[in-house]
Amino acid sequence: MKRRFMLLLLSALMMLTIQLPAHAAEGGQETLILTQDSKEMLHNGNSVLASQPLTAVKGVTYVAAKSFMNEIYGTVVYDSKNKQYTLKSGDNVLRMQAGKSSYSLNGSTKNMTGAPYVLKGSLMIPVRLAAQSFGITMKAQAKGKTVELTWSTAPVAKFTVSDINPYAQQTVVKYTDQAYHPSGLAIVEERWENKYDIFEQPGTYFVSRWVKDANGTWSEPYTVVITVKAPNQPPVASFATDKDTYRMGELITYTDQSTDDEDRIESRVWKNNARGFFEPGQQTVTLTVTDAHGEVSEISKTITITDETLYTQEEFNLLYTDIGEKFEISGPSVLQYPMMNYFINDRAQTLIRANSPETMLEEGIYYEDNVSGNVRFLLHNLNGRSNPVKIYVIVTNSNPEPVTVRMGAKGIGGPNAFVSTVGRAVTGRFLESLLAPKYSYLQVPSGESRLLFPEYSEKAVKPGEVYSMFADVQLSGNLDFKVVVADSNREVMSYLPYAPLLPSNDRHIRGTFENANRIMYVNQTIGDVKSRMVLADNIVDTRLSGIDKTTGIPVLNAGNYGVVYTIQLGKVQPHTAIVVNPRGGHYAGAFTVNGRVVYTTNNSILRNPNEVGMLYKTGDSEEQVTITFTPANGSMLPINLLFMPMPTH
Known part of the structure; x- marks a missing residue:
């Protein structure tokens, strides 16, 4: 019995013994x-x-x-x-x-x-x-x-620290063990110098560590230099106004004077800092600033508004709203403004509107036709499938000679889940491209097919996302084209012979339309009184007629989406504000005004008829103003351009 006990004890001790690698040295x-x-x-x-x-x-x-x-x-x-x-x-x-x-x-x-x-x-x-x-x-x-x-074969006492530039008394420093033994021996002991979780005083610290292996061999010291900064000070919120008392409708200038010891203010949040007030009494303005470490400071200041009026709220907004920003207006009152008369001159341009069905539920051909000359493509779709898809425009040359395609102005928006974001982006980018188009050329050999707009087709549209494009091309001869939607993992050219032609099955429009460049001339004086110009209403501004070439059925381009409008205003009075007012609902687009692209709006959208976006303000003399736009994809129509005299005193 005793012998059996001794054997068991010896076996247990052998199991606990640290095993060295074969031929390992014991002296390091x-x-x-x-x-x-x-x-x-x-x-x-x-x-x-x-x-x-x-x-x-x-x-x-x-x-x-x-x-x-x-x-x-x-x-x-x-x-x-x-x-x-x-x-x-x-x-x-x-x-x-x-x-x-x-x-x-x-x-x-x-x-x-x-x-x-x-x-x-x-x-x-x-x-x-x-x-x-x-x-x-x-x-x-x-x-x-x-x-x-x-x-x-001595151990290595490696370690890392969470922050080598901590703040004294504030930052908790964490140490991560990365010690190892090249021969695989166990680390059994360690020793530190200057290891602190929180450093009390600023300065330079050499944090060193030694470790010992199972053979009793100590490592060389492993050192990390930590530079401790003085404790972080919270920011100091401060601002000033140009004075303490204002009239109603008087512009208030706020100057942010906040400071931070590291000049790292991450957030500035204002409360009640209106640029003007329109009721008498006291107004308290508050500024809250936050630094990079989450420290917060807040300050408030009270100003007095007298019962004297300098500008009404509408006059104030006309004067001080920046180009590309918006302000509120009485939507019903706009309908009382007299309408400006204009002359329409449509210019040659073939428009391909492939917008139906707008929600893509099936793979297949969404539109096809044979076209030549100057052609504009409008594509605007929402992916309603459960898989990502890609959208292709494929052209085929059935002529005996090659056909050259000159690629011109182009705008792409999305893919994005927010239709207003896509609509504003695609319209603005197209207008910017129209100002300075970058031309490229594609040759389509006889009897062959080519992919137009590969940069558009390379992006996969995820479920629920919207994707949109305007693109102008010029064709030297007739080409057959197809707008094809396929799951993103499908090779489209192999799929094309089997792709079904899908019907137009919702209220959106697809078709081929001619004379898609519309020029409008306004010769009467503008800006002497409030007035408006009605656009894309399908009544005053008539719709283009076309044909759905897949069925031969005549269609009307409701909203004239894809039509490029050029509005020539010959006599705009000094100090006239030109603003855009949505009449059908929300609107997010862009306009080119005298060579400058203006977004509506820079950071938001026009939500309803009670808002307007500032497009332009004339100076001290009469001006000619040219406005170019195309109705924004995804937005609601019609829209009105409003011409509003600004105060001059």
């Missing part, structure tokens, strides 16, 4: 001696056989990689797909391919002398490269034809 220093043309390796005096002998080729000495890595307690992994070997020891990672002199060490690409090769199934690597890569000292003995390799 390892030696490996290799002999030329021999498989024998002496590791700390113990003989080990390599899979292949130490071999010299063209002045470069090679060692069997796997045998070598075993002795330095490393690993070799082969990736057959990339034909790449990965050698790893400690923190160092060496990657190479047989027959190639380039290699990667810890992510950095370099070139070696010689190149690794395979000898009887064993990867052979330059022994000097291996030694340098893994921090091994190498000494060649020409007389004895030996190579002596020595390296430390």
